[in-house]
Amino acid sequence: MAASALGLREIDAFYGDSHILQKVSFALGEGRLLGLLGRNGAGKSTCINVVVGLLPARGGTVEVFGTDITRLPPESIAARGVALVPQGRRVFKSLTVRENLLVAARPPGAGSRHAPWTAETVFGMFPRLAERRHQIAAHLSGGEQQMLAIGRALMANPRVLLMDEPSEGLAPQIVADVMATVRTLKESGLSIVLVEQNPRLVLDIADDIVILNSGRVAVVTTPAGLAREGIDLTQHLGVY
Amino acid sequence: MMQQITSAQVVILAINSFALGGLLFLLSAGFSLIFGLMRIPNLMHGAFFMLGAYFGVSFLEWGMNFWLAALLSGLAMAAIGGLIERVLLRRLEGQVLPQVLLTLGFAFIIADICLMIWTGDPWQPTPPPELRGAVQAMGMFFPLYRLMVLAVAVAVAIALWILVDWTRLGAMIRAGVDDPPIARVVGIKVSQLFTLVFCLGAALAAFAGVMGAPFLSVYPGLDFEMLPLALIVVILGGTGSLLGALVGSFILGFLYNFGQAMFPDLAYVILFLPMLLILVLRPQGLFGRVMT
Numbered sequence: 001m002a003a004s005a006l007g008l009r010e011i012d013a014f015y016g017d018s019h020i021l022q023k024v025s026f027a028l029g030e031g032r033l034l035g036l037l038g039r040n041g042a043g044k045s046t047c048i049n050v051v052v053g054l055l056p057a058r059g060g061t062v063e064v065f066g067t068d069i070t071r072l073p074p075e076s077i078a079a080r081g082v083a084l085v086p087q088g089r090r091v092f093k094s095l096t097v098r099e100n101l102l103v104a105a106r107p108p109g110a111g112s113r114h115a116p117w118t119a120e121t122v123f124g125m126f127p128r129l130a131e132r133r134h135q136i137a138a139h140l141s142g143g144e145q146q147m148l149a150i151g152r153a154l155m156a157n158p159r160v161l162l163m164d165e166p167s168e169g170l171a172p173q174i175v176a177d178v179m180a181t182v183r184t185l186k187e188s189g190l191s192i193v194l195v196e197q198n199p200r201l202v203l204d205i206a207d208d209i210v211i212l213n214s215g216r217v218a219v220v221t222t223p224a225g226l227a228r229e230g231i232d233l234t235q236h237l238g239v240y
Numbered sequence: 241m242m243q244q245i246t247s248a249q250v251v252i253l254a255i256n257s258f259a260l261g262g263l264l265f266l267l268s269a270g271f272s273l274i275f276g277l278m279r280i281p282n283l284m285h286g287a288f289f290m291l292g293a294y295f296g297v298s299f300l301e302w303g304m305n306f307w308l309a310a311l312l313s314g315l316a317m318a319a320i321g322g323l324i325e326r327v328l329l330r331r332l333e334g335q336v337l338p339q340v341l342l343t344l345g346f347a348f349i350i351a352d353i354c355l356m357i358w359t360g361d362p363w364q365p366t367p368p369p370e371l372r373g374a375v376q377a378m379g380m381f382f383p384l385y386r387l388m389v390l391a392v393a394v395a396v397a398i399a400l401w402i403l404v405d406w407t408r409l410g411a412m413i414r415a416g417v418d419d420p421p422i423a424r425v426v427g428i429k430v431s432q433l434f435t436l437v438f439c440l441g442a443a444l445a446a447f448a449g450v451m452g453a454p455f456l457s458v459y460p461g462l463d464f465e466m467l468p469l470a471l472i473v474v475i476l477g478g479t480g481s482l483l484g485a486l487v488g489s490f491i492l493g494f495l496y497n498f499g500q501a502m503f504p505d506l507a508y509v510i511l512f513l514p515m516l517l518i519l520v521l522r523p524q525g526l527f528g529r530v531m532t
Contacts, residue, residue, distance in 0.1 A: 052425045078427030090422045092415040099411040104426045156427060 005030045005065060005191035006051065006082075006160050012059035013043075013050050020046045023060070024217055026210045028160065030065075033182075033192045035206035035223075037199050039238045042212040044195045045087055048164050051193075052084050053077045064160060081109055083158035087165045087195075089149040093138035097129050100137050100148055101155050108157035114188060122151035125181070143174035150181060161185065164195045179205065199233055211236045243502050251380055253497045259386035259455070261493025262393030266448035267466060268473035269400055269485045270441025276480020276528070277417045278434050280329060281336065283343040284321075285445055286467030287350035292317050292446020293458040294354050297363045306368035310450035314443035321442025325435050347463060355460050364457035389451055396444070397486050404482060413437060417480075469496075472515045478528020487526060 006028040013021040021043050028034045038044045049055040051062055053074035061070045069077050083104075092100050101119045108116045115121070123130035126147040132140060137148060146166055153161055163182065167175040183205055186192055196202045202209070203223045211219040213236050221229060245253070271285045292313045299309035324346065332338045366372065367385040374381040404410040416423040416430040423430050449458070456462065473492050477484025491514070499510035518525060 054421055054425065074421070074424035075427050075429050078425060084422075084425050086422055086425070090419055092418040092423070094414055094418050095411055100415075102408050103412045103415045103423075103428060106427055152426065 004028065004063070005032075006193065007063040008047065008051070008060065009063070010060035011047070011050055011057050011062065013046055013055055013057050015046075015055075020215050021050065021057075022215045024212070024215070025060075026217060026220060028191055028193055029208070030191050031189045032207040033186045033194060033205060034208045034210060035199070035202035036193055036195045036210050036212065037197070037202060037237060038212035038218075039236070040197065043215040044212055045164055046215075047212070048084065048087075048162050048193070048195060051077075051162060052082060078156060079106070081156075081159035083153035083156045083161050085146075085149045085153045085161070085163040085166055087168065089142070089145045091137040091140070091145050091148045091152065093136070095137055096134050097137055097140070097148055098133045100152050104152045104155040106156040109159065114157075114190075116157050117154040119155070122154055125154075125184075126151055143170055143177070146170060146174070146178055147181075150178070154185075159191065161190050161192045162195070163192065165197065166194075167196065167198065167201055175201070197237070199237060243504065245501055248380065249501065253501055254494075255382055255386055257493040257497040258490065259383075259389045259493070260496060261490035262390040263448055263452045263456075263489075264469055264473055264492055265393045265486050265489035266396060266444055266451060268470040268477075268489055269396070269482060270444035271470040272474045272477070272479055272481065272485040273400075273404075273437055274441040275474060276478075277413060277437055279334075279336075280339055280438070281343065282438075282441070283340060283467065284324070284346045284350065285441070285470055286463035286465070287347040288317050288321065288442050288445035289449040289452075289466045290458065290463040291320075291350050291354060291449070293449030293453045293456075293462065294358045294363070295446065296450030296453055297358065297365055297458055300365045306365075306450075310447050313450045314447040317446030318439035318443035322435055322439040325438040329438075330431070347467070351460065351463055354463075358458070360460050362457045362459035363453070365453050367454040385454060392451065393489075397482065400482050409433075469511075472511060475515050475525060476518055478525025481525065481527040484525050484527030 004027045009025050011021050011024040012019070024043070024047060026034070036044050036047065046055060050057050053069070053072055057070055061068055063069065064080050064082055067080060069080055092103070095103070098119060101122055108114070123133065128144055129147055129151060132144065137145065140148060150166070166178050166182070170178065179201055182192065182194060186205065194202055194206065203226070206223055209219065209221050209223060209226060210217060218236050219231055221231065226233070267285070267289055271282060274280050274282045295313035295316055296309045299312055300306065304312070328342060329339060332342060371385040371388050374383050375387070404413065412423070412428045413433050415426070416428055416433050420430050469492060473485055473488040476491055477486070477488030492511070495510050495514065500507045503510060
């Protein structure tokens with residue numbers, strides 16, 4: 001297996017007194033796409049919040065390319081090459097499209113093998129954003145906001161990209177566009193964690209699958225492994 | 241009840257209104273940024289104005305150039321404001337009542353320190369030599385210094401507008417206001433940016449104090465005379481809106497001067513009534529966004 005781009009080891013996390021993540025461990029290989037599945041409340045977004053530093057882990061470690069980032073504040077974690085496409089998009093609504101991209105801009109780290117992302121390359125990937133570059137982000141459609149959230153994450157020239165339910169609340173055609181973008185990014189060699197409730201979107205694109213159930217890792221496998229091992233998704237994901 | 245005024249008095253009152261409006265903008269722009277962007281109701285702002293003015297008085301007493309004194313006073317207040325924000329206010333993030341009490345308490349402390357150092361006597365520094373006197377136009381005399389205050393206020397307004405609306409730094413500050421956690425995840429150092437905004441607001445208040453000293457003079461109680469004016473400006477114009485602060489400042493400058501000249505018995509009614517109307521009819525102010 002390739003070197004680990006992101007590794008969670010025995011993570012325990014709480015909201016107040018509620019023990020949400022219990023000894024969660026998994027690893028994302030460099031250049032791979034890991035599909036993180038689980039039903040509502042299984043702890044997927046909590047995992048993401050722990051990685052980006054929004055929720056401090058009470059136990060365990062998070063590593064990015066071998067560096068421990070567990071106790072770092074979010075802005076320092078971003079500086080180490082971790083970018084997030086947040087759940088619900090959460091673009092900066094009072095900023096223009098272009099400003100949303102520029103505030104996140106960061107030069108690529110040493111040893112980056114890819115051409116750096118700039119506002120122009122993001123606009124090249126999402127021509128609709130280019131047309132709306134001077135519009136306030138609040139005035140964009142849901143799909144456009146999702147493109148902007150992805151573009152904003154890319155502007156940091158990340159080494160690890162976390163995508164928290166990028167299909168949520170979007171029309172099927174837009175979801176297809178978003179997934180095509182995810183595939184392109186994967187093919188560019190970016191290491192990606194894709195959080196989804198809908199496994200259909202993940203199974204044909206992911207290299208690895210991790211299923212969370214009630215805050216614990218229930219399954220670690222591959223899409224092929226799911227079928228081979230006869231894992232019953234309804235048991236872990238509910239209605240499917 | 242209404243006093244008659246001549247057309248010549250109208251012109252002079254208008255000049256004074258513009259000058260006071262400019263001064264109020266310098267004062268309230270910082271207040272508006274701190275309240276509108278950081279949601280901190282900084283009741284020390286009048287005290288920053290007065291302490292800045294006293295700093296200026298002392299610098300001028302030491303023979304310093306007027307403009308240097310104003311800039312240095314602003315820098316000193318930025319340092320003091322930054323320290324208070326970093327060490328104390330930061331611990332009260334999101335807690336409005338403790339913030340009100342802390343800033344009000346500091347306002348009293350600053351007032352007492354000023355009384356101790358600069359005594360209860362009023363100080364009125366002279367304007368810089370090149371700005372004493374008046375220019376004559378259309379048969380009337382316009383006081384040079386007040387025109388300069390207006391010009392400086394307009395220059396500061398333009399500089400702030402460029403900073404907030406047209407630079408990456410300004411966009412980062414606005415992003416930090418829109419969604420602080422995500423701004424941090426994106427890599428923006430929100431905490432440092434907010435300290436910077438607080439320092440800038442404090443510096444502007446002190447700078448305004450020095451600019452205002454030659455025509456307002458500096459005396460105990462100036463702080464709590466200026467604070468309500470800053471509040472009215474921000475309520476009229478809308479929090480966080482620089483354009484609102486500018487328009488609100490000039491409205492208040494005119495109300496203050498013309499109100500006192502024409503309706504001396506109702507001076508405070510004329511100042512506060514528009515504020516009450518705005519609060520009832522358009523709580524976000526003339527140019528403010530609805531706060532979320």
